[in-house]
Amino acid sequence: MTYSYYKKTFEGETMPFAYLDKDLLDKNIKDIIARSGEKKIRIASKSVRCRWVLQYLLEYSDQIQGIMCFTAREAAWLAGEGLDDLLVAYPSYHPKDIAGIFPALQSGKKIYLMTDLNAHLERLQQVAAEGGITLPICLDMDMTTRFPGIYFGVYRSSVNDLGSAKRFLARLKDCPNLRLGALMGYEAQIAGVGDNVKGKGLMNGIIRTLKRKSIVEIARRRKAIYDLTLEMGFEPEIVNGGGTGSLETTREEECVTEVTVGSGFYASHLFDNYKVFRHRPSAGYAIEIVRRPQKDIYTCLGGGYVASGTYGPDKIPLPHLPEGCTLVKNEMAGEVQTPIIYKGNEDLALGDPIFMRHSKAGELFEHFKEVLIVSEGRVVERIPTYRGEGQCFL
Ligand SMILES: Cc1ncc(COP(=O)(O)O)c(C=O)c1O
Numbered sequence: 001m002t003y004s005y006y007k008k009t010f011e012g013e014t015m016p017f018a019y020l021d022k023d024l025l026d027k028n029i030k031d032i033i034a035r036s037g038e039k040k041i042r043i044a045s046k047s048v049r050c051r052w053v054l055q056y057l058l059e060y061s062d063q064i065q066g067i068m069c070f071t072a073r074e075a076a077w078l079a080g081e082g083l084d085d086l087l088v089a090y091p092s093y094h095p096k097d098i099a100g101i102f103p104a105l106q107s108g109k110k111i112y113l114m115t116d117l118n119a120h121l122e123r124l125q126q127v128a129a130e131g132g133i134t135l136p137i138c139l140d141m142d143m144t145t146r147f148p149g150i151y152f153g154v155y156r157s158s159v160n161d162l163g164s165a166k167r168f169l170a171r172l173k174d175c176p177n178l179r180l181g182a183l184m185g186y187e188a189q190i191a192g193v194g195d196n197v198k199g200k201g202l203m204n205g206i207i208r209t210l211k212r213k214s215i216v217e218i219a220r221r222r223k224a225i226y227d228l229t230l231e232m233g234f235e236p237e238i239v240n241g242g243g244t245g246s247l248e249t250t251r252e253e254e255c256v257t258e259v260t261v262g263s264g265f266y267a268s269h270l271f272d273n274y275k276v277f278r279h280r281p282s283a284g285y286a287i288e289i290v291r292r293p294q295k296d297i298y299t300c301l302g303g304g305y306v307a308s309g310t311y312g313p314d315k316i317p318l319p320h321l322p323e324g325c326t327l328v329k330n331e332m333a334g335e336v337q338t339p340i341i342y343k344g345n346e347d348l349a350l351g352d353p354i355f356m357r358h359s360k361a362g363e364l365f366e367h368f369k370e371v372l373i374v375s376e377g378r379v380v381e382r383i384p385t386y387r388g389e390g391q392c393f394l
Pocket of ligand 1: 264361
């Protein structure tokens, strides 16, 4: 898509605004389905944060099934809005958050809460017993690989081998109100770490080597823990793995029933950095040129939507269109202003838009109440984000 295409499409809109290019989204969905092979796809809602898009994805293909929620409160809300098959990917500990999903479970919805510690089991068992309910849970398997001097992964689950899994499952046997419905192992170091970052040739090589070794180990671990659950008499119906950046490898694991995808649908710019795939930037935002302090500098109002996680240039939003725009190193993207350096052929004037991309997919929509849906040169719909619906979870 070109600058003039979007400029014309959005003529007259006040800025800043967020947009989603449905034509590019459709292409991403097709590519993601192809990349997932035979596996079902669960949508990571934290990387989408818009109910309209969740519903659109679910209706697009039977292969896309279920939501990976980021909090129990979100799951309760989505269930109330008619969605089902909700796997909450991070632990819920407050009794009110846990009990908040009971009405949905009692009405027949499928919701799973995440666990890996005995303390999780004890808390969930207590609240479920008080509520007189059988609560489906998911065991989070740690997918980290430890190399000498390198912790390749994230600090998440404590269940990282057969011994810890066995102890956890034995404790679960004493929890009459809990049912092991799912296993999940998220290989963050494969799925969420780019291995084709511009200008980082040596590091890319090291990361690819570490990834190759880690992939073999995590497949073995996931299968071993899955087999153990069966041996111990559990029957989880879901074995979840992966993320946008690991589909090619996660799909190869036989015991995995489904992969998770979120970021790939919008293709925020962190996901430009992978060797084996490239999705299209379907979501973005526009900021308005309001000043021109120098010939080649166009200063826009607002724009500083920086992403969470480790700090660094990869977390800064990037100018997308017109092509050739760059940020000013000493200012980057700011709270009230974002100066843009541009020396190209477009005739930019005050009031014109600069189109930007966020580093992370879902976080973009936390800054906007609505999203303009674009298709074939027209704004075809205006839809609320989670925030626009008054929902704010994390
Ligand atoms: C548990 C879990 N699964 C999967 C994902 C992958 O999401 P995405 O496709 O947006 O990278 C994440 C992202 O952080 C996650 O936390």
